[in-house]
Amino acid sequence: MTTVNILTSDNKIWNKEQVYTDLTCAMISKKSFNINLLNEAPDLNLIGLYCYLEESKFNLEDITIYTSNMLEQHDKIHIVYQPPIHLLQNAKEYITDISKNQQLRHFGMFIGRSNAPRLHLATHLKQYYYDKSLLTYHFNFDDDFHINNIGLENLIKDYGIKDIQQESMFLSLCPITLKELRPILNDKSLKLNYAQQLFKNDQEYFSQTYNHFFVELVCESFFTGNTFFPTEKTFRPILLKTPFIVQGPQNFLRNLKKLGFKTFASWWDEGYDEDSAGHQLLEIKKILDFLSAKTLVELQQMYQEMHETLEHNYQIAINLTNKDFKKIYE
Secondary structure (H helix, E strand, C coil), X not given: CEEEECCEECCEECCHHHHHHHHHHHHHCCCCEEEECCCCCCCCCCCCHHHHHHHCCCCHHHEEEEECCCCCCCCCCEEEECCHHHHHCCHHHCCCCCCCCCCCEEEEEEECCCCXXXXXXXXXXXXXXXXXXXXXXXXXXXXXXXXXXXXXXHHHHCCCCCCCHHHHHHHHCCCECCHHHCCCCCCCCCCCCCCCCCCCXXXXXXXXXXXXXXXXXXXXXXXXXXXXXXXXXXXHHHHCCCCEEEECCCCHHHHHHHCCCCCCCCCCCCHHHHCCHHHHHHHHHHHHHXXXXXXXXXXXXXXXXXXXXXXXXXXXXXXXXXXXXXXXXX
């Protein structure tokens, strides 16, 4: 059986030339074949894959697609869903001794790869609330991996943001790491990538970071079009009993609740979950502005009020199964 592997990030195919060559060869053979998204979750209609397959006049019923997008649908092509349950395989071993420091920062935001919404929101935190934030942004001008993922052009084209001076200035300061936190963690040589950390790898150091801020601003990997794919970025605050705001696709929180999780509409406006990508950024910034005005005493009180919700979410996460994800795609 021929398998065509597709490398993607949000709405982009990175190996497009190879993909279309492989698809053409597979269709010429007139045999059934698989398309593997490699445990990623783009909206395949949005990236043009369905259009290409339908115009090829190949028998679509002979194609099977493997995807982690729990919302993917096609009336003829067979879809095999691959829920991200592997991200939670060691969840019960995760360190959960979270004790929020009395001198909390308001926000935590940990970014590896740059893109338009991440860049805009991180710039907002840096410009207005840097003293209230634990912020990392690993963009590096000397690294090809990062140069191919900046987001300035997309801010203009996709989000209608014409003045990108602040974002450009922010990039000139990158990479931004948590140098000031190393003494707190008793390791001056600490070089953790706080964007990628999840299980077993330096657990103790990473979990300690969560003692020092109130809410995490999560920027999910796939946020354009009709997609739902909670990654380690969302599971991280859940397992570390920390409230979260998610920059993601429309209805991400609604689908998260279908899995049994609770969110934080009792404490701030979560209407942003229903918004289109561009307007979502505006509404998320309003939440940041709202929370930034809270005193440390108010943050601690709010956190205590959330105890039942945070504990509930932790229990849901450590017991989540593939069967639970059927609530999304069936």
